Amino acid sequence: MNVLQVSAEIFPLLKTGGLADITGALPAALRSVGCDVRVVLPGFPAILADLSDSWVLAELTAPWGERLQVRQGRLRTLAVDAYVIDLAHLYARPGSPYEDAWRQPYADNHRRFALLSWVAAQLAHGLDAHWQPQVVHSHDWHAGLTSAYMTFMPLTSLRVATVFTVHNLAYQGVFSPACFYELGLPYEAFAVNGVEFYGQVSFMKAGLYYADHITTVSPTYAKEIQTPQQGCGFDGLLRTRSSSLSGILNAVDDTVWNPATDPHLPSPYQVQDMAGKAYCKAVLQQELGLTVKSDAPLFGVVSRLTDQKGLHLVLDALDALLARGGQLVLLGTGDAHLEALFKAQAAQHPNAVSVRIGYDEAYAHRIFGAADVILVPSRFEPCGLTQMYGLKYGSLPLVHRVGGLADTVVDCSLENMAEERANGFVFDDFNPQALERAMARAFALYARQPEWEAVRGRGMQQDLGWYSAAQQYAARYQHLCA
Template sequence: MKVLQVGAEVFPLVKTGGLADVLGALPQALVAAGADVRLLLPGFPAILAGLKTPTVVYEIGAAFGVARVRLLCGTIAASGVTAYVVDAPYYYQRAGNPYLGPDGTEWPDNAQRFALLGWVAAQVAAGGLDPAWTPDVLHTHDWHAGMACAYVAANPGAKVATVYTVHNLAYQGLFDAKDFHLLGLPVRFMDPTRLEYHGRFSFMKAGLTNAQRVTTVSPSYAAEIATAEFGCGLDGVVRSRGADVSGILNGVDDAVWNPGTDKDIASPYSAKAMAGKAASKAALQKALGLRVDATLPLFTVVSRLTQQKGLDLVLAAIPEMLAAGAQLAVQGSGDAELEKAFTQAMAVHPGVVAVRLGYDEAFAHQMIAGADAMLVPSRFEPCGLTQLYALRYGTVPVVRRVGGLIDTVVDADDAAVQADSATGFMFGPATREALALAVHRTVHAYAQPAVWAQLQQRGMAQNFSWAAAATQYLDLYESLCGSAVAS
């Protein structure tokens, strides 16, 4: 089984969110399960720097308005996975993150930049660029790679099976209709059944309507996006695909997220030897300028600072958290108003509220290891990886009852505690009051050492392995192989 995975990010080379973690771990899990997997990535500077022994596979030449495009092949030094890289310096050798310039605005030519990625993916899938390796399955991820499915569907002779994974439906890759001609697709694709979306065109919709199968990163999110509340305007498209849409839960890369081997934390620990967690908490409190006190429950947030992630609810609930005797530490960046408000909260509450703006991967490990509880109050959450990492580290998650959080956390109500199945705390409405109540429940449990230890142990015993996800993906691939691709 030959599988080409296509995306815009891969850990540890380029990361803006969970997509990078998935593309960093899923290919390795598929290889371990016996698949022949290759990645296709855009030639961002960090990706080229992390590509070992690159060779030129094909001199594409002029494409999508630029004169020089090459297809390189090498291995990702950090993982050993074989990767193709689209080397197009004009589009990819830029400052800023993959999608935004240094000023925080989207690159005006993102349509061409990521259409090129999808077009090259379709060419590789057709065997036109590397005749020595042609995939059986083309698996594309999120809007950046969604156009690959459209280019395959436009080829009447295409034989590759196509899978499209939605990591976050809210980010849809929307562009002005006047730029449709830049894609090089037949005019019939600028249609509501294909790409057209309220007078514009959508890369996300290209994946949803043209892939043979659509997956999301959790079963609950797959059901949610078929509803008006969570469908971001595309719920009708999702419903039209019916049983072609399913959810496969993300996993945790044990080589990266393991408290027993984590070199970034103050002291390693395991479920059988938890002393290192107490040491990690003390080190984190000291590093953040918080009062070093083991009796104070420390809640942390590691997240983009956006309303989607419910961080405005955390701000609103700070008085109740502090009144309950808790500490709060936040790491992240995003909405300028939220950044400002959290910074002000730290100034008003020194020693009990700490904020680090920006993202630091190593410090994120320290935040998760050193915390007692992890806040994930998202308004919607396709899967959520932070709560999975928290469980792995014996950090009790406090989450909203939504998306992948439903699939991964068992609320510590009385029945679940008695049955020893509880792993965290959940709340329903996206309100300050509901979050504050969940925090109070958490603080109450923290004051009961036996109950708290039980929650930690049960959480650390959960098995969210990529091996399980890889098996489900392989079953999906095998069900598709040999079926025709509609044009």
């Protein structure tokens, strides 16, 4: 089964969030179940720099008239064959892949990511004479136009199936209707039954409408996005497509996230010998100027600082956490007002609160290695990888019962403890009081170390690997091709 993966990011070459972790791990996972996977990516500098043995597969003219090259080669770091769009004018820029240094979206993002989908469609239509995909699997709004372009291309004898994965429905790739005329799609595509979304163009909607099958990154999120509360305006469309919608839970790459082999940790550890975790905690406390106390539960946050992530609840509950003797370490970046509020708390409580604004992959690993509890109180969460990393590293996740958080974390209630299913702490009502009650359960369990260690060990031994997810994707591909 030949599969072409279409995405804007891929770990470890380019990452702004969990999307890159998934698109970086999925090719190898699919190879383990018999798929031949290649990737197509925008020519961001970090991606081009990793492309080895490359040559120009084709020179093309974009729908709006710009000339570009499609380079073919192999990504050294990932050991995967790749097609990369070489057009420095669009991709060799400062800032993130999507925003400039002032956190403003680039004005021509519609061109930058339409081109990714357009090139993927050319590859599906035979651009590479030596390799033909049977399935094109595109990820999130950046690649949402892929199936739209494929729908309106001339028919060939080989039908290529399309899969579109929603990683976060809230980010929709919405652009002015004037942008439509640069995309190279026929006029009939700008309609309710097409890419039009409240008078504008939505790349996300294109994927939802035109793809043969839609997947989301957890079973619960697949149900939630069919409701007005979490459908982000697409719930009606998604209900009509419910028979072509499924949730496949994300997984964790054990070669990257494994406390026994993690090079970022000051000491490795595993479930049979947790001394290294205590050492990781003491080292981080000392480094950050926190009071070095083994019996002070250390709560960790590694997150984008946005309202979606529920971090205002953490701010509201922070006094209660500190009053019980807990500590907080946070790494993240995002909304300026949340950054300022957390920095103010760190200044007010330097022995108990540490805040670092930005993103640092190695430091994130060290937080997971040191923390006793990982906080993920998201308002909504398509899947969430943070809670899975917490489980792998023996940092019990404390989560709001939504999306993939509900699919992976079982609360330490008495009945769940008795049935040996508990692996963390879960609250239902999205308010500070519910979060504080879950924190109180965490403190109570931490005071009973034998029980804490049993729950922690159970979480660390969960199967969170990619094999099951890869099997589900491969089965879906086979079904579509059949």
